[in-house]
Amino acid sequence: MWYHRLSQIYCSIQHQLKGGVRHSALQFPCFQNRLLAAHRWQHTALGPLNCVWQQHEDHLELRYAGTVMRFDYVWLRDHCRSASCYNSKTNQRSLDTASVDLGIKPQTIRMNETMLFLTWPDGHVTRYSLEWLLKNSYEGQKQTIQPRILWNAEIYRQAQVLPVDFQSFLETKDGLKEFLQNFLLYGIAFVENVPPTREDTEKLAGRISLIRETIYGRMWNFTSDFSRGDTAYTKLALDRHTDTTYFQEPCGYNNYDRAVINTVPYDVVHRWYAAHRTLTTELRRPENELWIKLKPGKVLFIDNWRVLHGRESFTGYRQLCGCYLTRDDVLSTARFLGLQA
Known part of the structure; x- marks a missing residue:
């Protein structure tokens, strides 16, 4: 009961401060451990939820459009599409994959209705559209590949x-x-x-x-x-x-x-x-x-x-x-x- 009330207060504060958008518990360190323990998934918006996520030790788990996706943190850093990491004209990466720390983890994670934002330890920010992640995830690929019929x-x-x-x-x-x-x-x-x-x-x-x-x-x-x-x-x-x-x-x-x-x-x-x-x-x-x-x-x-x-x-x-x-x-x-x- 106490957690239910605490969660209501927390959501009310977030709603007032962020114009109705509820962000991850990572934005409030004092509540972080209890909220993660009691409420497994983090939500992106009040009302009907279109995306929820959970931060694990070595990967990010994302539930969106009926699909549960799992992304390794190195993969998320390596596929950054910012101007310094990716040449959008040639569709080639500029980031040296071998330079990415294999133990890298994002410092903060936040979302809005359509985008995922990851801030890395060096301050670099990676932005992904949720649709891009769905299309390019391992789990999403299994759903979008052209079907083959096993026939006789x-x-x-x-x-x-x-x-x-x-x-x-x-x-x-x-x-x-x-x-x-x-x-x-x-x-x-x-x-x-x-x-x-x-x-x-x-x-x-x-x-x-x-x-x-x-x-x-x-x-x-x-x-x-x-x-x-x-x-x-x-x-x-x-x-x-x-x-x-x-x-x-x-x-x-x-x-x-x-x-x-x-x-x-x-x-x-x-x-x-x-x-x-x-x-x-x-x-x-x-x-x-x-x-x-x-x-x-x-x-x-x-x-x-x-x-x-x-x-x-x-x-x-x-x-x-x-x-x-x-x-x-x-x-x-x-x-x-x-x-x-």
């Missing part, structure tokens, strides 16, 4: 994901954004009504990324030709796989087209085969396979870090063209369009 054939069919039209893809931001949104969600996306030429396929790919030059050239164009010494150039079935696993910067995992296993000792390699058997069984479950018959004019993009691909054996004449894109550029294009890639 039935989930994908029920989603009824529509392909994007070629002209919309090339000529409008909305068409390109819709395509990239599908690609990020599922790891595959389609464009239709593409003129069935190598040149138009190249134009399509160049819309979202630099085309990666590989040992196969910039664009590859092939039909059945066993003289090439590659199963992909035959009419044989291809098991589930990703491409270029033999590169120094591979796209992903390849289940069957691999080099000799000579980096695993004999007493461990049997466990490798057991794990391989478990993974292969899962990959070959019919419910995890989506079968699509490609026709001239329909282009398929595949995220090789996420989705495996293959084909059934075939007869007759079949011709394909394609290329590899740089992952960084695809994600950069998505971010430019406002997607959290």
Whole structure:
């Protein structure tokens, strides 16, 4: 009861002195220990609370917009956006991170409705908007990153994901954004009504990324030709796989087209085969396979870090063209369009 009355008096004084804004107990050292012990969270405003915070020994805990965030004090000092610490024109830091005391703590902390103010032992003041902290916190990042859907054939069919039209893809931001949104969600996306030429396929790919030059050239164009010494150039079935696993910067995992296993000792390699058997069984479950018959004019993009691909054996004449894109550029294009890639 005594603390409740003391808190009322304290809030009344703060309200009169600060025009209705209640600041942290750090501004009143005589009340500090009791208030921290009895009232765990510090509030930024009277009435409906939009932000509360608590100072810990090694970090600041902030509850804002339904998210609890935790910030290391060194991180808060290092990311200061003041003119002496950060060049807002080049978006590069001027502060030498190695010069920040690893045991640094703010001398005072205060807030208003939108901003956090930290005063450091040397008198330097760091200002952060609460929205910036939410966007750039570890906890906030987990909420804002573009979602990925863990899908199987039935989930994908029920989603009824529509392909994007070629002209919309090339000529409008909305068409390109819709395509990239599908690609990020599922790891595959389609464009239709593409003129069935190598040149138009190249134009399509160049819309979202630099085309990666590989040992196969910039664009590859092939039909059945066993003289090439590659199963992909035959009419044989291809098991589930990703491409270029033999590169120094591979796209992903390849289940069957691999080099000799000579980096695993004999007493461990049997466990490798057991794990391989478990993974292969899962990959070959019919419910995890989506079968699509490609026709001239329909282009398929595949995220090789996420989705495996293959084909059934075939007869007759079949011709394909394609290329590899740089992952960084695809994600950069998505971010430019406002997607959290």
